[in-house]
Amino acid sequence: MSSITTREVPRGFSVSEYMTCLTGIVWREGLRFLHQRERFVSALVRPLVWLFIFAAGFRQVLGISIIPPYETYILYEVFIAPGLMAMIQLFNGMQSSLSMVYDREMGNMRTLLVSPLPRGFLLFCKLLAGTAVSLLQVYAFLIIAWFWDITPPPIGYLTVLPALILSGLMLGSLGMLISSGIKQLENFAGVMNFVIFPMFFASSALYPLWRVQEGSPYLYYVCEANPFTHAVELIRFALYGQINWISLAVVATCTIVFMIAAIYAYDPSRGLARRGPAGGEG
Amino acid sequence: MTSPASIADPRETPLPDPTAAPALSIDGVSHSYGPRRALIDVSFNVRPASFTALLGLNGAGKSTLFSLITRLFGIQTGRVGIFGHDVGRAPGEALRLLGVVFQPRTLDLDLSLTQNLLYHAALHGISRREAAARSAELLTRIGLADRAGSKVRDLSGGQMRRLEIARALLHKPRLLLLDEPTVGLDVKARADIISHVRQLVTEQGIGVLWATHLFDEIMAGDDLVVLHQGKVLARGPMGRVISEAGAQDVNTAFMRLTGAQVMPGGGA
Numbered sequence: 436m437s438s439i440t441t442r443e444v445p446r447g448f449s450v451s452e453y454m455t456c457l458t459g460i461v462w463r464e465g466l467r468f469l470h471q472r473e474r475f476v477s478a479l480v481r482p483l484v485w486l487f488i489f490a491a492g493f494r495q496v497l498g499i500s501i502i503p504p505y506e507t508y509i510l511y512e513v514f515i516a517p518g519l520m521a522m523i524q525l526f527n528g529m530q531s532s533l534s535m536v537y538d539r540e541m542g543n544m545r546t547l548l549v550s551p552l553p554r555g556f557l558l559f560c561k562l563l564a565g566t567a568v569s570l571l572q573v574y575a576f577l578i579i580a581w582f583w584d585i586t587p588p589p590i591g592y593l594t595v596l597p598a599l600i601l602s603g604l605m606l607g608s609l610g611m612l613i614s615s616g617i618k619q620l621e622n623f624a625g626v627m628n629f630v631i632f633p634m635f636f637a638s639s640a641l642y643p644l645w646r647v648q649e650g651s652p653y654l655y656y657v658c659e660a661n662p663f664t665h666a667v668e669l670i671r672f673a674l675y676g677q678i679n680w681i682s683l684a685v686v687a688t689c690t691i692v693f694m695i696a697a698i699y700a701y702d703p704s705r706g707l708a709r710r711g712p713a714g715g716e717g
Numbered sequence: 718m719t720s721p722a723s724i725a726d727p728r729e730t731p732l733p734d735p736t737a738a739p740a741l742s743i744d745g746v747s748h749s750y751g752p753r754r755a756l757i758d759v760s761f762n763v764r765p766a767s768f769t770a771l772l773g774l775n776g777a778g779k780s781t782l783f784s785l786i787t788r789l790f791g792i793q794t795g796r797v798g799i800f801g802h803d804v805g806r807a808p809g810e811a812l813r814l815l816g817v818v819f820q821p822r823t824l825d826l827d828l829s830l831t832q833n834l835l836y837h838a839a840l841h842g843i844s845r846r847e848a849a850a851r852s853a854e855l856l857t858r859i860g861l862a863d864r865a866g867s868k869v870r871d872l873s874g875g876q877m878r879r880l881e882i883a884r885a886l887l888h889k890p891r892l893l894l895l896d897e898p899t900v901g902l903d904v905k906a907r908a909d910i911i912s913h914v915r916q917l918v919t920e921q922g923i924g925v926l927w928a929t930h931l932f933d934e935i936m937a938g939d940d941l942v943v944l945h946q947g948k949v950l951a952r953g954p955m956g957r958v959i960s961e962a963g964a965q966d967v968n969t970a971f972m973r974l975t976g977a978q979v980m981p982g983g984g985a
Contacts, residue, residue, distance in 0.1 A: 448809065452842025459839020463825070463832070470827040542823035549787045550840035551812035557840075 448552055456552050457560045464564035468571065478527065478572045479579070482519035486583060490515055502643055504675040516577075516585045517671035518640025520595075521663065523576060524569045524603045525635065529626050531565040532610030532697075555698045562611065562694065566603030573599055591674045598673035601686050602666035608693035609662075615700040638664040639671075662689040738801030740765045740892040740924030741786065746795030748781055755781040757947045759795070763940070765891065766922040768915060770935045770955075772971060773944035779928040780820065782944070783896050787817055799892055813841070816885030820896040820928075822877060824884075826870040830861060833869055834884055841888040848887070855883040859913070875906025882913065892924045893917065899934065907934075932967045941967070945975045 468475065490512040501508060535544060547557055577585075577592065587595075613630060635641075637657050644664070648655040658664050665682035672679040741763035748756040756778045763769045773779050784790045786797055788808045797804040802811035824833050831852050838848030856862045859879040861872075869877060878898055885893060895914065899907040911934055917923045927934070935941065941958045943951040951958045951974055955967065962970035 448842060451844070455839050455842045455844055459836055462839070463828070463836045466828055466832060467825060542819070542821050543825070545787070545789060545817075545819055546823045546837065547840065548789055549812060549815070549817050551809045552840070552842065553809065554788075 460560040461564040461567050468568045482523055482576050485519055504672045504677045513585050518667050520573045520670055521667045523572045524606050527569040528606030529610040533614045558698050562607040565607045569603045587674045590676050594676045595673040598669045605686055605690040608697045611697035612693050634663040637661050640667045742798040744796040748793050755947050759949050761942045761952045763924045763926050765924045768918050768925045769940040771928040771942045774930055777944045778947040814891045816890035816893045818881045818885050818895040818898050824869045829866050831865045837884045838887050859883050875902050894926045896928045943974050950974045
């Protein structure tokens with residue numbers, strides 16, 4: 436075994452090693468997701484319930500005028516589809532990031548973190564893998580929605596992809612940041628009440644913002660400041676082959692800020708230490 | 718710690734010298750969880766091609782120490798080196814040389830044996846083709862080649878452990894850490910795993926740090942580190958530790974050493 440002693444010279448990592456690592460992490464996350472049928476089903480049922488029931492009920496209540504990127508009158512179902520796509524990513528991002536920090540996946544995080552590659556890169560890969568899983572969910576949703584007469588232009592299915600990647604990364608990073616910031620967060624319900632619901636409802640997912648402005652100017656400002664609104668708008672425009680530059684700028688900036696903060700704040704001793712004696716972590 | 722000089726190409730100037738550096742060096746390491754001190758000024762070495770048993774009861778600080786060596790936790794005080802590479806400053810180079818088997822199972826139960834190994838290989842940047850070849854070879858060596866495609870969930874506890882050890886060896890580490898790897902296994906599986914790991918030491922020259930609280934896993938010729946309430950109470954070759962404790966066997970030596978802590982004036 437003395438033949439490998441010459442490997443001692445520090446040599447860093449090659450690009451191909453980084454790529455192997457990245458694809459490996461995404462591949463595993465995809466495999467695991469496919470094995471968890473319940474997770475897949477529940478990820479799909481949630482937006483479909485909104486689409487089939489909520490939207491059908493509200494169709495008569497909310498009239499949608501012609502606003503960009505739509506060029507004709509549209510059904511309410513068509514309007515909320517991008518919001519539901521973003522909702523899928525919101526849930527997925529929160530779920531996978533929380534499980535990353537808390538006990539359930541701790542064993543797997545250990546396996547991940549003993550990789551010699553830089554930790555920031557590993558966490559980035561993990562976020563990207565979570566995003567890839569959300570893409571599977573979103574496209575499955577789009578296929579079903581197509582039968583429900585939500586038929587964006589064919590090219591839209593392609594142009595929405597980069598938007599979905601960016602929004603998926605933003606929401607995943609946000610989830611990771613939140614889970615490192617809140618110490619007493621015991622379960623998913625807390626995040627539902629304090630993060631997911633406010634973000635989802637105070638956004639342009641369910642109603643156009645001009646309608647919100649008529650009702651309450653303050654809420655309008657809240658919606659405008661909500662990064663989730665911009666994720667929805669980015670997806671909405673991209674689905675019709677267009678770019679909403681303001682939303683793109685907001686989502687891109689938020690992604691970078693959330694991701695850097697999340698990686699910086701990530702502390703693997705959280706979740707482990709609570710199983711250990713004192714529960715405090717440095 | 719001094720082994721024969723290697724005949725390395727002088728132009729390579731390996732930095733630091735692998736023949737001089739211990740496989741693992743723990744140097745003045747302390748760690749606290751808030752006010753509670755889990756490790757207090759811990760220092761010891763693991764020599765290359767040696768079997769070092771880290772003896773300690775539950776809560777002695779073994780798992781904390783493992784978390785520090787694997788950079789899972791940041792090092793608060795002291796220094797951890799793997800073949801001379803500082804885990805804090807050059808974690809990449811250090812972790813490359815390290816294989817770990819954690820106490821809790823860390824396999825993906827729903828994935829196949831091969832998929833688990835390929836994932837681990839990818840984490841180490843090993844190309845798919847190379848990884849497939851090494852996985853097949855390791856699975857053959859642990860006698861699970863015919864189960865390569867089955868789900869890990871269907872394996873027995875002992876088989877899972879063997880798979881975890883194989884996985885830890887996939888990137889050809891030179892230091893192997895095992896945190897109570899035989900807990901929950903039956904007698905036969907335990908014996909298999911112990912002999913397998915001892916073989917790695919003698920045949921492949923891997924340095925092993927084996928954390929345990931089961932004294933019968935230790936053999937004459939092993940190095941011992943006795944960890945109790947976060948402190949190292951004794952370290953060195955097994956015979957010396959036993960005789961210095963004035964005991965006849967490891968069990969008595971351990972009881973004397975740790976019992977001495979409880980009594981007044983017990984020192985350190």
